[in-house]
Amino acid sequence: MTTDSGMTDEAARKAGLEVKPAAGYIGAEIGGVDLAGDLDDAVVAAIRAAVLRWKVVFFRGQRLDHAGHMAFARRFGEIVELPRRGKASPPDFPGIETTADRLELGGRFGMEHDEWLRRRRHTLLRGWHCDHGARVDPPAATILRAETVPPYGGDTTWSNLAAAYAGLSAPLRRFVDGLRAEHRLGVGYQPRPGDDAYVRHLLDRQVASLHPLVRVHPETGERILYVNGYYVEQIAGLSRPESAAILEMLLEQAVRPEYTVRFRWEPGSVAFWDNRATMHLAPGDTSQLDHPRIMHRVMLAGDVPVGVDGTASEPITGSSPGHW
Numbered sequence: 001m002t003t004d005s006g007m008t009d010e011a012a013r014k015a016g017l018e019v020k021p022a023a024g025y026i027g028a029e030i031g032g033v034d035l036a037g038d039l040d041d042a043v044v045a046a047i048r049a050a051v052l053r054w055k056v057v058f059f060r061g062q063r064l065d066h067a068g069h070m071a072f073a074r075r076f077g078e079i080v081e082l083p084r085r086g087k088a089s090p091p092d093f094p095g096i097e098t099t100a101d102r103l104e105l106g107g108r109f110g111m112e113h114d115e116w117l118r119r120r121r122h123t124l125l126r127g128w129h130c131d132h133g134a135r136v137d138p139p140a141a142t143i144l145r146a147e148t149v150p151p152y153g154g155d156t157t158w159s160n161l162a163a164a165y166a167g168l169s170a171p172l173r174r175f176v177d178g179l180r181a182e183h184r185l186g187v188g189y190q191p192r193p194g195d196d197a198y199v200r201h202l203l204d205r206q207v208a209s210l211h212p213l214v215r216v217h218p219e220t221g222e223r224i225l226y227v228n229g230y231y232v233e234q235i236a237g238l239s240r241p242e243s244a245a246i247l248e249m250l251l252e253q254a255v256r257p258e259y260t261v262r263f264r265w266e267p268g269s270v271a272f273w274d275n276r277a278t279m280h281l282a283p284g285d286t287s288q289l290d291h292p293r294i295m296h297r298v299m300l301a302g303d304v305p306v307g308v309d310g311t312a313s314e315p316i317t318g319s320s321p322g323h324w
């Protein structure tokens with residue numbers, strides 16, 4: 001699969017697609033395709049090339065239902081079936097996870113959503129994550145479909161972690177190339193006084209892995225600055241203060257505005273991102289909006305990350321490759 005933009009553009013044109021970049025380093029809107037239709041192999045290949053090139057692609061005005069969403073996803077890989085999903089998810093479609101209620105996540109643990117978010121916010125960049133990044137084999141891609149969205153607010157932002165890596169100075173790239181970091185679910189959570197259902201949940205379902213700090217993308221060969229504000233606990237082999245200072249600097253690098261793109265959802269919008277080469281920021285303003293926001297997510301299975309020296313990630317607890 002090529003990442004050369006000229007080739008990508010040509011393949012897209014031949015397949016009848018319009019690929020319109022949305023920002024300098026990341027994001028493109030794709031027009032001229034009905035995702036609910038029967039897609040030619042050439043169209044699928046052109047979309048895949050655009051995802052690899054632009055890291056996240058957007059489609060608007062689509063009319064996918066659950067079956068269509070899964071059929072589209074299946075053209076690109078194996079769909080992850082989560083053993084546990086929120087109550088809004090459709091029971092007949094195990095590959096689809098639905099978020100319908102901003103109270104839902106915190107509410108599961110007896111908290112208002114805002115309190116839950118606040119207790120988890122151990123750094124200002126806490127909301128930036130890749131999906132299921134504490135697993136040893138995080139999903140390769142996510143395909144998110146908007147059903148109902150507020151008239152304003154609720155935007156999602158993505159960042160290109162290949163560009164963030166390339167933008168580091170050469171000595172720093174050499175330094176981070178050889179490092180690994182522990183990624184863990186629930187990093188920095190501030191427990192409630194007394195019994196805290198979320199703490200119990202975290203203890204019951206610990207997930208942690210040792211990932212390379214720089215992973216080599218399995219399809220493009222690009223080096224990816226594999227950090228995020230949500231799961232990364234500690235750079236292995238460094239002292240706590242060294243790790244904290246370096247992580248803060250790397251995260252600042254990874255969220256530099258020029259490496260990001262922000263998407264304004266409409267009903268029928270679909271975003272398809274490479275979960276290996278990006279992180280994304282879930283919206284933090286939805287509690288301001290007295291409006292439902294119903295989104296459906298399908299994820300594609302991913303492989304175990306590999307570092308620059310060829311060393312693969314290792315599970316610490318709670319996940320094994322291919323088993324959800």
Ligand SMILES: [Fe+2]
Pocket residue numbers: 129130131280282
């Ligand atoms: Fe996410």
